[in-house]
Amino acid sequence: MGMFRKKGKRASFAVKENQRTLHKNLEFTAVEQYKLLRTNLDFTLPEGETCPVIGVTSSMRGEGKSTTAVNLSYVLAEKGSKVLLIDGDLRIPSVAKKMGINRTLGLTDILMGKGAQISEFQSELLSNWYILPSGDIPPNPSELLGSSRMESILASLKEKFDYIIIDLPPVNIVSDAVSISSLITGMIVVIREDYTEKKDLEHCFRQLKLSNVNVLGCVMNESKNEGGSYSKYKRYKYYKYYKQGTDD
Ligand SMILES: Nc1ncnc2c1ncn2[C@@H]1O[C@H](COP(=O)(O)OP(=O)(O)OP(=O)(O)O)[C@@H](O)[C@H]1O
Numbered sequence: 001m002g003m004f005r006k007k008g009k010r011a012s013f014a015v016k017e018n019q020r021t022l023h024k025n026l027e028f029t030a031v032e033q034y035k036l037l038r039t040n041l042d043f044t045l046p047e048g049e050t051c052p053v054i055g056v057t058s059s060m061r062g063e064g065k066s067t068t069a070v071n072l073s074y075v076l077a078e079k080g081s082k083v084l085l086i087d088g089d090l091r092i093p094s095v096a097k098k099m100g101i102n103r104t105l106g107l108t109d110i111l112m113g114k115g116a117q118i119s120e121f122q123s124e125l126l127s128n129w130y131i132l133p134s135g136d137i138p139p140n141p142s143e144l145l146g147s148s149r150m151e152s153i154l155a156s157l158k159e160k161f162d163y164i165i166i167d168l169p170p171v172n173i174v175s176d177a178v179s180i181s182s183l184i185t186g187m188i189v190v191i192r193e194d195y196t197e198k199k200d201l202e203h204c205f206r207q208l209k210l211s212n213v214n215v216l217g218c219v220m221n222e223s224k225n226e227g228g229s230y231s232k233y234k235r236y237k238y239y240k241y242y243k244q245g246t247d248d
């Protein structure tokens, strides 16, 4: 499998935050790939779901989960849907930093019962795009994400939005993504070309399958598979979509 990195040291990515996220900072092809992801989601989401809640995870750290979550939520909002992006990585949150949000109030504050109006989280870029940062880092992220409190918060948010996207930690490192899985519609798994190791991905899918997670599909981040003179732009290649139940 050429697309996976061979075992060994991971390459480091010294890319400035904020560069790979906002629409205007992405190359044309990358934007097109996110739009394709948006279209493909419509086909894989269960029919009649009024507000799908979509988790974004991967096997290990640094594969592009947060980048994917930010950009996917943006393209969904850009098309007119009311979208909420939640930073559900309560261990190493990055959405607020990527979006240049300084406010600290976030998901953990709401989980702790601190009152917050959803209008406080409206983004400056699009009036129908809302961003809920992680809030203070709690001692028990996994329990919080799978709690009945989280379930009722999601239920009330679902009445206000068309889509909810949750940026999650990696499956192979902590149990958080699996903990929240019964509360969400489905999961997108991000794979980074020349970075994700095959054995890690296999472990990730085993974990997801064991927990009956509805995997909506995979996103191949930073793919170099496309040839031709524009290949350098083909960074975010939509990779593969499959319904739950397909053999892995
Ligand atoms: N396609 C890409 N091309 C170039 N740089 C990228 C690409 N995707 C992600 N990056 C960069 O790689 C780094 C890791 O990306 P990101 O934060 O989205 O990953 P993550 O999976 O959320 O990481 P973590 O597990 O730490 O939360 C960031 O600096 C990001 O800007």
Ligand SMILES: [Mg+2]
Pocket: 065, 066, 067, 089, 094, 167, 168
């Ligand atoms: Mg992240």
